[in-house]
Amino acid sequence: xxxxxxxxxxxxxxxxxxxxxxxxxxxxxxxxxxxxxxxxxxxxxxxxxxxxxxxxxxxxxxxxxxxxxxxxxxxxxxxxxxxxxxxxxxxxxxxxxxxxxxxxxxxxxxxxxxxxxxxxxxxxxxxxxxxxxxxxxxxxxxxxxxxxxxxxxxxxxxxxxxxxxxxxxxxxxxxxxxxxxxxxxxxxxxxxxxxxxxxxxxxxxxxxxxxxxxxxxxxxxxxxxxxxxxxxxxxxxxxxxxxxxxxxxxxxxxxxxxxxxxxxxxxxxxxxxxxxxxxxxxxxxxxxxxxxxxxxxxxxxxxxxxxxxxxxxxxxxxxxxxxxxxxxxxxxxxxxxxxxxxxxxxxxxxxxxxxxxxxxxxxxxxxxxxxxxxxxxxxxxxxxxxxxxxxxxxxxxxxxxxxxxxxxxxxxxxxxxxxxxxxxxxxxxxxxxxxxxxxxxxxxxxxxxxxxxxxxxxxxxxxxxxxxxxxxxxxxxxxxxxxxxxxxxxxxxxxxxxxxxxxxxxxxxxxxxxxxxxxxxxxxxxxxxxxxxxxxxxxxxxxxxxxxxxxxxxxxxxxxxxxxxxxxxxxxxxxxxxxx
Ligand SMILES: Cc1ncc(C[n+]2csc(CCOP(=O)(O)OP(=O)(O)O)c2C)c(N)n1
Numbered sequence: 346x347x348x349x350x351x352x353x354x355x356x357x358x359x360x361x362x363x364x365x366x367x368x369x370x371x372x373x374x375x376x377x378x379x380x381x382x383x384x385x386x387x388x389x390x391x392x393x394x395x396x397x398x399x400x401x402x403x404x405x406x407x408x409x410x411x412x413x414x415x416x417x418x419x420x421x422x423x424x425x426x427x428x429x430x431x432x433x434x435x436x437x438x439x440x441x442x443x444x445x446x447x448x449x450x451x452x453x454x455x456x457x458x459x460x461x462x463x464x465x466x467x468x469x470x471x472x473x474x475x476x477x478x479x480x481x482x483x484x485x486x487x488x489x490x491x492x493x494x495x496x497x498x499x500x501x502x503x504x505x506x507x508x509x510x511x512x513x514x515x516x517x518x519x520x521x522x523x524x525x526x527x528x529x530x531x532x533x534x535x536x537x538x539x540x541x542x543x544x545x546x547x548x549x550x551x552x553x554x555x556x557x558x559x560x561x562x563x564x565x566x567x568x569x570x571x572x573x574x575x576x577x578x579x580x581x582x583x584x585x586x587x588x589x590x591x592x593x594x595x596x597x598x599x600x601x602x603x604x605x606x607x608x609x610x611x612x613x614x615x616x617x618x619x620x621x622x623x624x625x626x627x628x629x630x631x632x633x634x635x636x637x638x639x640x641x642x643x644x645x646x647x648x649x650x651x652x653x654x655x656x657x658x659x660x661x662x663x664x665x666x667x668x669x670x671x672x673x674x675x676x677x678x679x680x681x682x683x684x685x686x687x688x689x690x691x692x693x694x695x696x697x698x699x700x701x702x703x704x705x706x707x708x709x710x711x712x713x714x715x716x717x718x719x720x721x722x723x724x725x726x727x728x729x730x731x732x733x734x735x736x737x738x739x740x741x742x743x744x745x746x747x748x749x750x751x752x753x754x755x756x757x758x759x760x761x762x763x764x765x766x767x768x769x770x771x772x773x774x775x776x777x778x779x780x781x782x783x784x785x786x787x788x789x790x791x792x793x794x795x796x797x798x799x800x801x802x803x804x805x806x807x808x809x810x811x812x813x814x815x816x817x818x819x820x821x822x823x824x825x826x827x828x829x830x831x832x833x834x835x836x837x838x839x840x841x842x843x844x845x846x847x848x849x850x851x852x853x854x855x856x857x858x859x860x861x862x863x864x865x866x867x868x869x870x871x872x873x874x875x876x877x878x879x880x881x882x883x884x885x886x887x888x889x890x891x892x893x894x895x896x897x898x899x900x901x902x903x904x905x906x907x908x909x910x911x912x913x914x915x916x917x918x919x920x921x922x923x924x925x
Contacts, residue, residue, distance in 0.1 A: 349377040349513045357383035359409040364395035368415020370442025373513040390800035396426020398776030405780035410437040417461030430503040431472040432763035436496035437503040445511040478507040482515045490524035500649045548617035550691045557584035558622015558669045567673035587758035597695045601629045602901040603744040607698035609907040620645045622669040624652045636906035715892045722749035728876035738770040738790040741824040742817040768797025778810040792818040802858040812883040819891040855886035864888045
């Protein structure tokens, strides 16, 4: 069997799609993928778009995201998707072509021998779990199995194999070299279950924080069982927030630098925080570490031991280095009775904050001139179809979506949380569509971010993807403007037409690609038409004319603790909350 046919056959057991673009060193792969009946090759407009599609394909299907591209320029275009996957622990396999074996440099000080030859390993290492150039056909089966194993296990992430053009067309050896998996030895006493239970017993205001590790280790059911059994309140990082009803009395919802006052008040007043599978990023803890949940004892359960060495980690009282799934299985075996008379006042308080500090106000609802973003996203959650896949992009539209989060039905929701490149959502939408063709993909994107991957409108049109693109059109980079207003005396530079940034008319562009369009000019039109739009079959681009003056409110300004969101509340009000 030809090597490229073998790879297509091998990968068809791990995924149904490979994304990417053509080139002289991947031509045999694409030939094999096209011939294989169990795996489909999706041609993107640029390898960047394809890498983002593959990243999102995994987030929706749970299957391996596979991206193919040619050596040199193709690989450079992989980097955006690879970084998204690396920082959010998304498994992915990148296959890159390389010049023929004889044309690969032996002396690395020579710049280039083969056409489009490039030093790839050093370039991708910081954002890749494993990378290897294969120069012997005998190694191919072993390296492929090893790469896929590494991508899918431990803290997950992307891997890359560079395969020379002539190797891709060689015959596979009769006897295949195999990669053997060593099962790790698990010591259950390292899970420190007894200590955790004692800390819960002592606590009057415990809060479980559900991080991405819970999702990535497929432990959502285990965590739900734990919450139900112990009736302990919980909060979610953005990555897991859509899995829990926001109306649940135990759910204090999202928290962090750009979240809600009620979520942050809960965290700041808790006396025990149990962090499950989260690395406590700066977006969560803010810049003022000593004032992050100052009253709480903190337990961190995290698979990656390097995270415990993070110099920006708040003080952790109990560190447990293990797969969160293992921890949850063990703690779920414990019979622990939580005293209702202790926990109920805490639950009551959380719900009081949720009610008093609601994000959407009458002012947002009654806004007349154009569309108010908080009203828009609040209403979007009312009318979005069950099982839709919502993908916000970078910037203000992302924060508005999570601040207004309302989970009343089953939804899927994600973005490239930690890398957050502009233009993620539309390209990611392609991968999400192939992962779940039955449901609608909603790609939310700022007018400033649209141009970053605008070429993928052609892919969306070509494959007739059921994607509704909501362009949050506020005539510029509103979040950057907000920063300029706060720290640079409103000296706008490179953020809108007046300050030198020109942005295109997205409806005209979409029409040129052959995509239908709609416009929502004000709250009233949103109220009247958004439900119908959400029930339309994509592709469809909707230009939502957002108030250019609307800002992210409330928000933590750099250096302030989580309870001090701007616009600031009175000292008395804050002190009352912190005291209670
Ligand atoms: C590829 C990339 N370049 C630059 C940035 C920095 N950046 C973050 S948000 C933003 C502006 C985005 O504007 P827009 O999409 O219109 O969103 P808005 O803030 O108006 O919602 C910029 C330049 C980034 N995240 N990604």
